[in-house]
Amino acid sequence: MPPPINSILRQPPPPLPLMSSLTTRHVAVIGAGAAGLIAARELRREGHHVVVFELGEQVGGTWVYTPESESDPLGVDPKRRVVHSSLYDSLRTNLPRECMGVRDYPFERREGKDRDPRRFPGHREVLMYLQDFAADFGIGEVVRLQTEVVIAGLGEEGKWRVRSRPSNHNRMRSDDCDCVDEIYDAVVVCNGHYVQPRIADNIPGITAWRGKQMHSHNYRTPEPFQDQVIVLIGGAASAVDISRDIATVAKEVHIVDRSLNENAIGKLPGHDNMWLHSMIDSVHQDGRVIFKDGDTVGAEIIVHCTGYKYDFPFLETNGEVSVDENRVGPLYKHVFPPALAPWLSFVGLPWKVVPFPMFELQTKWIAGALSNRLALPSKEEMTQDTEAFYSSLEASGTPKRYTHNMANYQWDYDNWIADQCGIPGIEEWRVEMYKFASKNKRLRPESYRDEWDDDELVLEAQRDFSKYLN
Structure with a gap:
């Protein structure tokens, strides 16, 4: 911190x-x-x-x-x-x-x-x-x-x-x-x-892994991930967006986030093909990705949303x-x-x-x-x-x-x-609108962009803008 x-x-x-x-x-x-x-x-x-x-x-x-x-x-x-x-x-x-x-x-x-x-x-x-x-x-x-x-x-x-x-x-x-x-x-x-791109290259076995790896810098659309098992590393805004985008077509999406609370580990609520994990313990040439929470998956693609x-x-x-x-x-x-x-x-x-x-x-x-x-x-x-x-x-x-x-x-x-x-x-x-948006994103990650109740702040902003727009 x-x-x-x-x-x-x-x-x-x-x-x-x-x-x-x-x-x-x-x-x-x-x-x-x-x-x-x-x-x-x-x-x-x-x-x-x-x-x-x-x-x-x-x-x-x-x-x-x-x-x-x-x-x-x-x-x-x-x-x-x-x-x-x-x-x-x-x-x-x-x-x-x-x-x-x-x-x-x-x-x-x-x-x-x-x-x-x-x-x-x-x-x-x-x-x-x-x-x-x-x-x-x-x-x-x-x-x-x-x-x-x-x-x-x-x-x-x-x-x-x-x-x-x-x-x-x-x-x-x-x-x-x-x-x-x-x-x-x-x-x-x-x-x-x-x-x-910065990549997570300090994970045991990841440099020799034979599966496909990419950084989010090169992600554009979900279609190439059709029916694949994906491991996505990262917990920031782009990782959240991309994981949900990929999940619309992928077989499974496993999200690795070092900041996760232990109570959050497991299937992502509201999603049938998305899981949250702690950090990766090791990656193996046969495709296995072993997580520090004990779970193992056979992955085909690793996506680095790592900054x-x-x-x-x-x-x-x-x-x-x-x-x-x-x-x-x-x-x-x-x-x-x-x-x-x-x-x-x-x-x-x-x-x-x-x-x-x-x-x-x-x-x-x-x-x-x-x-x-x-x-x-x-x-x-x-x-x-x-x-x-x-x-x-x-x-x-x-x-x-x-x-x-x-x-x-x-x-x-x-x-x-x-x-x-x-x-x-x-x-x-x-300041208050930013704080509200951040809180709303945590509470409603799927819908915060289209559901909000800070209309008073919007009106205040509009009154401020009128000085420049008239």
Whole structure:
């Protein structure tokens, strides 16, 4: 479990002073998903000149669905053709749309062909929201589609050299004949963290198992699992969705969740072909999977719904930033490397959060720091704060891989950044709606997206939205 909030953010300092001399910067934003689009808007609002580099053919990042999957279903082959999106066809949001939008651009229902009016819409509606956002704020004019950043590294006089080239979606290309080098004052990294799979490779026998294995990154539809016996590892939102999707066609689905209460082990209530298990004890070449609860099944496919690795193959920082056991660091408040602030920053690293409002706050902070309107602490102060945070995680027994897990303190974090920017914090209705949705999901996992009774919070959100929609 993460440590208490007071040991992480401690007592919030008073608002940072506004600086008198504003400066316009040339800023490279890497990625045109939700984080990159919101970053572009905030940077431009602050007066900066922005170029957004996007590997794909359209804006939207991980919300751009493709039926394609990678040639290596586990995602461990470095020579595989990388597919950016991890969406499965049936995915719907696990948050109500009112919670998801940025403050002054609500994620409201829109009329039109192919629009999804549901409160928990499908992934295509989220992509349309992001496309609407980009169009309404004119962000498309600064986005370079199908452009891969090969290197973003420190150059002379503290500037950043960004080398890019046309993308053919194959990150193993080695020719540099069509590369372009440009110089920027700052780099904002918004490349997401749902591309490089993490797998459960420490289970005895799993590397030699002869059955099929895949990561949820490459799951799209249930049809390939027809009449199969499946073992699915994971207990987060995607694991819950995918296990139920597969169960519509599979013979058996056995879900392995390390966080399960012993009383929950056994057949999943309301399902004839789904079982819950404790962790796997061992896997055998004859197809047997033995669970630590004593059960054994003969499986044909193992699906790893086990999360992702942070990956920045383009970034060169002379060792100032690294990824260690899935901790990106050292980073002050998950955003700024103390030695390179504010010239290098990261948006969207935290997980188990409401993402878009957090992106908005992080990028307002970054934009203000770059223009000299907002002052950051000294390098020494940021380093000390970051080291204290890491020490608190260690003292509480929190593994490094949970460094960016904000399940227990996202609102304190958001409000702390808002305080630095001198703007109002997260709306109370958004906090309460998130809590209600989380509780409803636990109580009604099968129907929470279509059954709710928080209408008063919806009305409160609508009243708030009217300030921006009229």
